Amino acid sequence: MTLSIRRFAYHAFVIAFGVLMIYPILWTISSSLKPENEIFTHAGSLLPSTFEWLNYVQGWAGFGGTNFGVFFSNSAIITVIVVIGTLLSSSLVAYGFARLQFWTRSFLFTCLMITMMLPSQVTLVPQYILFHNLGWVNTFLPLTVPHFIGGSPFFIFLLIQFFRGIPRELDEAAFIDGCNAYSIFGRVILPLAKPALVTVAIFCFLWTWDDFLGPLIYLNNPKLFTVSLGLRMFSDPNSFSHWGYMFAMSILSLLPEFIVFLVFQRNIVEGIATTGLKG
């Protein structure tokens, strides 16, 4: 009796608090479907009186001749390139650190660890000046190229931890069979590291899709804007048009992240739990 009451209390509390947690998102979804005059007059209600799907159509049209299709494809292009670059470079580098012996390895590993904690603001200004002088401002290059040369120490570290867990006997067996370091990496380690690579790809996708500061600094041409910049322009009071459109596009911008999260939930949870603890 008391046990079932306690169980009921537990679930009631967790569900109530959970609703509170995702209430802001539910509110935005419902606002994105409300007729304009209802959004702030009935702010507390989660049910629109009529479903205003037109918000999505009108919002998608964007403004100033640039529609959200452009923003979404820009974001998609950047994100795909960054994910590919990150997977290639961080797996190579991680293998080097995890398995190979070379001079200054431990010193360079310390450098890697320190860059993980380095506030990005320290390199922000000189990097901007560098890319400006290279003529890379208003291109996708400053947002993508650094990821091909070991951009994120965090992902390298995650993969190092994973590679270290793969039994060395496998490398040795492949070596006896005539494999060199490159073929061991390509044929033995990479196939085994699939789960870790998936985790890296997911986090890289989420962070790049969400990135705001990078595009804000390097992209000024609306034709090159990512979804984050497009949304920000939408919410700017000076170019402001319509709340319903803005909420509709906000929800659309979150959709890819939601889908990735729901499909790869397990990888995300394990990725955070293991790297967090091993850090």
Add this chain to the structure above:
Amino acid sequence: MNQKVLSKVSNPINRSRSSIHLKKKAVRELIGISFISPWLLGFLCFTIGPMIASIYLSFTNYDMLSSPNWVGFKNYVHMFTSDSRFVTSLEVTFLFVIVSVPLKLIFALLIAMLFNANRRGVGIYRTIYYIPSIIGGSVAVSVMWKQLFGLHGAVNSGLALLGISGVDWVTNPSSALWTLIVLVIWQFGSPMLIFMAGLKQIPNELYEAAAVDGARPIAKFFKITLPMLTPVIFFNLVMQMIGGFMSFTQSFLITGGGPLDRTLFYALYLYQNAFTNFQMGYASAMAWILLLIVALFTAIIFKSSSSWVYYESEGGR
């Protein structure tokens, strides 16, 4: 005589052997370096190079139009003696970090303990509680937050039900920072997952032994759970603190640093100096002060860790 011949014979062999050995070693070096070369190149071009440039720039006046001119320590002196907005941004950021990081960690720990129980539905609950953290950094969430806490937003209509008439939380000087703090605490998902993994590592025998001794739940928490979790708390504390000092997007989008600079985060003020006023030298000097502050806080946490972080492998200390 004999020995001489022998040594003459053996010498070339030895030499060629050692040269093979050397060659092998050199090849091994090259293979190792070839694997890490992408990172090494990026490290030199995008980290070390810019850092050196940044130190130099911090001692100059540079607007990107004319070449930098050397001003010595002027930027640093100006910051602390005559830039009241700089001091404000420091105060705001300190307050933000000192309030939001512990609250976020406490929340994360309490919820993680709630989910540590082997109950049905925990998997789904964990997913729902983690959703805000997945999307937390996005522009969409900032846009949403601004409206939610606005004068006619859902927060005020909720308060109206209780008979309280709210203000515009985002533009009110005394509450603006708190809306940002609540936003950050709302995203406690990552430390929560790390705490959950940490809780699973605590051996059940400890709790059983405590139960035999008649320990109450509060005592179990303070004598077992908390000490055993200290390595995880340590990790979360360092990571969240560094993240807190670098917060930018939320204040940029939601409050724009206002009202009355009450949410002027350090990173935001740095951004304004660099990309609105084009004072690259001053912004670089600010970046180095930020690095020093973060390094100092990290060092304090690391140094103090020996007195409060429990490592099993070291027999308790």
